[in-house]
Amino acid sequence: MTTNPLLPAQGSGLDQDLDDDKFHEECGVFGIYGHEDAAAHTALGLHALQHRGQEAAGIVAFDGAHFNAHRDLGHVGDIFSSSEVIARLAGHAAIGHNRYSTTGETALRNVQPLFADLSCGGFTLAHNGNLTNARELRRVLVEKGAIFQSTMDTEVIIHLIATSEAASLIDRMTSALRQIEGAYSLVAMTENCLIAVRDPMGVRPLVLGRLGTANVVASETCALDIIGAEFVRDVEAGEMIVLDESGVHSLRPFPPAPRRPCIFEYIYFARPDSLMEGTSIYEARKRIGAELAQESAVAAEVVIPVPDSGVPAAIGYAEQSQIPFELGIIRNHYVGRTFIEPAQQIRNLGVRLKHNANRNSIEGKRVILVDDSIVRGTTSIKIVEMVRAAGAQEVHMRIAAPPTAHSCFYGIDTPEKQELLASSMDVAAMAGHIGVDSLAFITIDGLYRAMGESGRDADAPKYCDACFTGEYPIRLTDFEHSEAPAQLSLLAERA
Amino acid sequence: MTTNPLLPAQGSGLDQDLDDDKFHEECGVFGIYGHEDAAAHTALGLHALQHRGQEAAGIVAFDGAHFNAHRDLGHVGDIFSSSEVIARLAGHAAIGHNRYSTTGETALRNVQPLFADLSCGGFTLAHNGNLTNARELRRVLVEKGAIFQSTMDTEVIIHLIATSEAASLIDRMTSALRQIEGAYSLVAMTENCLIAVRDPMGVRPLVLGRLGTANVVASETCALDIIGAEFVRDVEAGEMIVLDESGVHSLRPFPPAPRRPCIFEYIYFARPDSLMEGTSIYEARKRIGAELAQESAVAAEVVIPVPDSGVPAAIGYAEQSQIPFELGIIRNHYVGRTFIEPAQQIRNLGVRLKHNANRNSIEGKRVILVDDSIVRGTTSIKIVEMVRAAGAQEVHMRIAAPPTAHSCFYGIDTPEKQELLASSMDVAAMAGHIGVDSLAFITIDGLYRAMGESGRDADAPKYCDACFTGEYPIRLTDFEHSEAPAQLSLLAERA
């Protein structure tokens, strides 16, 4: 889901996390059917998916009579920390959602799962991804008298279902899905079943698991691991899975389409202990690092990861290059979000609040810094400064992704194109900008090789790589007209 | 507005307030058009109306571009205490709402004013009263695909407006109002105007005032006093007032109907410093006390009010009877809602946590206790015990209302009929139940005499007195069928 980009963002303060200058996954979803502790397991699953969205979380459980909901802003471990909350979420089936949002309102009305009392019964829905024709659909629905509760694209789906004239809920939902465009992994629940859908091209991930007699769906396999569930398989692109008392049913509501999963999941978004489409994320990152070492070798005494996301690629780089791997940047585990730099004079401390150079590993050495990506480049500049201040003789940066020159419209929070460093500078200019002796990105073909291909097939690429190539596989209806988009809601209210 | 009576009430704990065993007003409304500090004035107006609803409050202001909202559970003085909150509520027009609810969910989704982005623009609505055909209308709307956000009857009005095919907002609203039945004072706001409506019989109160060039509407005149506004007149039964840049416009969307304002406002709900339909509430209560003294005189040394609502009637009773008025029950002003009786053994302290007998005024005397009404009788028993324990020789209770034997369906929170003491006992039985030497209620004719009539005109009573007489002037569509009403929402979620 995504939120209203026209409302002012709430300031993120002085958070010095190196992760700030990354692309961000916008959501994680989870669902379980047929377990008496459905909500408790959903809370654990969402916790394992916390990296996919830290702003808000919600769970809706169905107990045979009511849809018991709890949704709030904050981290899963805080929202669902009381046994009283879990006790209220009674039910044998539950779905849950983690939300990340930088631009829209941080408001309770935008916390998922969404719920509606339809004429055919209760219905609740959670969504990872982004619809690219939601604004147009919304406009038409409002004309007909629909009242929207939120500014989320996800709500369009519910109104399409509510106003559908099809008989069954599954038919209503199929009708709705055929009208929407975009990338989505959906988890929905009715009084009878739990429904999981992956968009026709399978851009966003979704996996199926089993815990005893219960069936589980989740954005990543790490959410299966935490509850001790067995991984069954990836949900296929364009597949609709229905979980009910009689088991797992697979439907195909869409015409066939080429499979194009998001390649950035492998580079940064997914957890290293997850499997996607049969591939270990950790192993993929090591292979990218190794490929990078082959593509752009440089003489050095030490390979240092930018923590924490650069570590697997750095290990791969070090193994391939036979240059020692060292933790040259130490992370302070105790930094919360609340620390305010207390004085003007010390603003320039930059990343030192969360990280410190390990001088012993750096001083007098030629250093290879390995990071997963460069977005705006702001933290790269600080990291390089810190490494140089610790006495590095040379600093060579190696990036485990191609330059990110294009925005994502499929559920990833990316800066406007003009803020992307790679959209306005070539590699040499970027090297100068961030102050390194050399800079290299993995090539797009190198990236595909690390993924087990012989290179990128320009006619039929195996992944969605629009952020690198600008080739968008799904139509961008809402963005086709140059005019400024209409404002989604006139209501301005904080959580 | 009212909420879903089918969901379990949240326990009110051990609140010992004497007001607990009263009928309760369910809401207060306020609106102002044409003042640069619209929201600040609305906060003050809601504060003056706090006695009409203490559970939640909300304000929506319109600044020419956005509808700026802030709604929360709690008291007005807490919700709107920060200058930052008021600053966010920019605008030259604003409406506000206080909510009281005992039965429904205490959830943010039920805090008013409601807001919707309609195809014709933003629309926000606040409601004091209760619709008696809301369930039926809701059922039909959901069939057509409407998605309700709340369990409030008020929301029906918004959906009727959203799906109306009339051209102007005023026409759409008129169309909606003609479909609803019940008691209501509405305050609504669009991008162009503020609209106030009183139901055809004028059951719930609504007044019009003026502050400089700004126009104001409010449930009671005390909300005009607090902002220094001048009282203009009562909004008439069945009148729709439109406030906009060109001033005050009066419309008549309904066919004429007999005027039947709620008589209980004069007995208990309204603040003593308010005027209603030209009558001072304080003075009305004194006259009721005097009438009561004439109807049921008894020899005694002292007249003691049950604080605080019984004071004006007790003053009237004392003046008429020439028996001294004394504060025989002292109120502790420092009791908040949070005190928990700390030990099982002292549960029987009862009302002493909030009140204490003033032994000096009571010991050895024949005491007349004056209270405004008896609902379940639970606190009356404790008060009488306390007065007897302080040494009263005799205790005579006089009630400034007739016996309340019938539930209200027009916006007042009343217990189920069977919980009303007067529905199952005659006066003698009640006297025994609460342990007094004598008990008398004012007669219905005496009550009308105190209001300036010659008595109740059975053919055309001047007030709604259904709680005393069982004669309901407005149709009770949702309650006509004996079957249990359908559940409004399957969603169960706490604030």
Place this chain on the structure above:
Amino acid sequence: MTTNPLLPAQGSGLDQDLDDDKFHEECGVFGIYGHEDAAAHTALGLHALQHRGQEAAGIVAFDGAHFNAHRDLGHVGDIFSSSEVIARLAGHAAIGHNRYSTTGETALRNVQPLFADLSCGGFTLAHNGNLTNARELRRVLVEKGAIFQSTMDTEVIIHLIATSEAASLIDRMTSALRQIEGAYSLVAMTENCLIAVRDPMGVRPLVLGRLGTANVVASETCALDIIGAEFVRDVEAGEMIVLDESGVHSLRPFPPAPRRPCIFEYIYFARPDSLMEGTSIYEARKRIGAELAQESAVAAEVVIPVPDSGVPAAIGYAEQSQIPFELGIIRNHYVGRTFIEPAQQIRNLGVRLKHNANRNSIEGKRVILVDDSIVRGTTSIKIVEMVRAAGAQEVHMRIAAPPTAHSCFYGIDTPEKQELLASSMDVAAMAGHIGVDSLAFITIDGLYRAMGESGRDADAPKYCDACFTGEYPIRLTDFEHSEAPAQLSLLAERA
């Protein structure tokens, strides 16, 4: 107890309470020995004494092994609202304290009861009053190596006990008491007994009660009433009461001194339902009102109390003068401390946030306003304005105390002498200042007559009346030298 007057006061904000311009009692104390729910009863007792101090409260209970304490800032009903807190305060004996402070730090280190691990065992102490030689004693103790935890005068007593070379705790305490000067009602507890002491002149109140086999001490009888305890007698001036397993023991540690209880307790501080030295506070106030009516009669149509403290005197005035008593000023019960006036333009609302004139009782009438005292006169001005705005033809103010022209050094929070209106203006000037047609205070002899004397005996006054007369019955050692007093602590820390 009192706190460091040299540290800056925390602003009290825009609290519009009429009580703001009053003298304030600085503390209430409570103790119970021999009851298994000692702490729960102490919490209730402190709640009944909340009017004597609203800033902080604490309880220490002794369970035979530990002194279980809970002390915090806030109201009793909030601090002791959880059953978990009460459960931790196990013990058969407990003491408690309410604190009021305007000038000193609002810090946890100044919340009583104080506790110390003495060589002879645990010792805890609570204090209502003020020591007038505490600074001098503190200076000497610090010279000897004592380390003070607080800035409270009360702590001096504990250090005098700790460093005493007497054998028994009672002897050590007697030795300490003989060194201190001032007004005090103390409640202390050791591992063996509970000790209550009233200063030699009995300035501050203290009463003894009984609840079954348990013995109780409290500042006022209303604290006995709330727990259902029986009033036994006032603790006598200069008496030390020891409560232990063998019962109640009375000691006389001081040479005899004239009895001089504070007369202001009768005028304003004490609760109207309390008895002091055999006199009902409510009755005393009515007699003062009646005396005032005789001393300064004036033609009028209505007697209106300034709520709430002026009510009993107004009833007495009305009865004596045969002029009707009316609630001409209505109090809004819902105002908390947190309301911030939201806009500059409405600052002049003044007291309307908490009170409103009842126009119906005022318009066109000659009004007698009865208040208990005038301190700075700031709220009197606003009240008079409000009454005039409501249409009063004449406003006559009658004050149930003589002019308060002198500060109190015996445990009452009073403004600096120069801030007291009566210290710089005569009655005529004050009348002009507050804008009334006439103003009269009761005479000091009239006040004594209302208390049952024939007038004030200038040679041997029966009460401490220093705030009216400037005759201070107890030496003011710390204030004898004109030099600025030394700062009590260099530590500045907020709660």
Place this chain on the structure above:
Amino acid sequence: MTTNPLLPAQGSGLDQDLDDDKFHEECGVFGIYGHEDAAAHTALGLHALQHRGQEAAGIVAFDGAHFNAHRDLGHVGDIFSSSEVIARLAGHAAIGHNRYSTTGETALRNVQPLFADLSCGGFTLAHNGNLTNARELRRVLVEKGAIFQSTMDTEVIIHLIATSEAASLIDRMTSALRQIEGAYSLVAMTENCLIAVRDPMGVRPLVLGRLGTANVVASETCALDIIGAEFVRDVEAGEMIVLDESGVHSLRPFPPAPRRPCIFEYIYFARPDSLMEGTSIYEARKRIGAELAQESAVAAEVVIPVPDSGVPAAIGYAEQSQIPFELGIIRNHYVGRTFIEPAQQIRNLGVRLKHNANRNSIEGKRVILVDDSIVRGTTSIKIVEMVRAAGAQEVHMRIAAPPTAHSCFYGIDTPEKQELLASSMDVAAMAGHIGVDSLAFITIDGLYRAMGESGRDADAPKYCDACFTGEYPIRLTDFEHSEAPAQLSLLAERA
């Protein structure tokens, strides 16, 4: 400092952190003299030292007139997050303290720095370490009339200073230091200077730095790095450093003693980016890993660290053994302290809430797990289970410390001796207990070799290694008598 071990510990709940089963440093200290933003820098320094104590933190700054303090329970980043708090801590000099405590009360009275108004002026003190004769000294002081505010050994020092008859504060402090026994790094502040002291054997660390013209002391160099200060030197064992307007002064208040810094700082406590006595902690840990690889080699496919503290030793082990290093256990960075396992059935999830095995790096392999120490062994069991569940063919555990068989009395929080796994089992039994195919600890001589010695010199060991060897270099006065120690305070009160 340490707290009262006799009071019951507050339950730590279900915190699944692998760090739970470690020894814990009990405090960190920081001080700065001569900087206008002294408190802000101290907050940063404490933040860098957060790993040395997470329960509470405090700062006292001196502004020339007042000692401005702020002390609270929680993390540094939360306690000092508001600019308002920092603004109140005005001053050119400040000291700060982080506290860790598992056994004592978690009470505000035990939050350092301590402060006292002495006859010679204000004095504030912070302490890392533990006094071994504090109970005996306290007993004597209380006999003389001293009143202790806390249960901390640190407070003994202040009372010894307060009651000293020496003339200057430095002489008083020297007199106090000569009476105490134990391990301590102290930072104190008077109105004139900042004083830092390291115990005669230098057990606990303390370093001196410089930031422009300001001088700084801190427990570790990482606290210098965060503020951009330059490292000057370690404070020497038995040295007293005085920082004042005229600069840095070194005093020697003690007779010479052998230097015995704590060796566990190198193994686990200190941050890897700190330098101690000229040695890089990170490098020391890598050397320990390498030494361990030589001492106890085993055939395997992968070396996996137990995160995060085992990483440097694992890197050293992998380099030495030429076996690949992999992140086989992935940490979830989003776990706060508040997550409660929501259901009984999933209790056995164990460490999976915070960590997950990276199956891809483990399945089918012989795994060497490297951890820094084993205390109770509880988390080792869970880690091994998790690694086996991920498909490890063999699991060999290697520990970068000798078996910890003895409690620490010098400022480290260690379990009772009987809870230490190594105190009741030999290595073979431990291997069986935690379920590994082989288990090896580094030898004590190997550890000394990694530290650059030729082995441990039994006659004059260079480090305090009592937790491994049971040889306690400083007298344990309070623990010499077998009788149960006296309870420090009878007061039981929570924060």
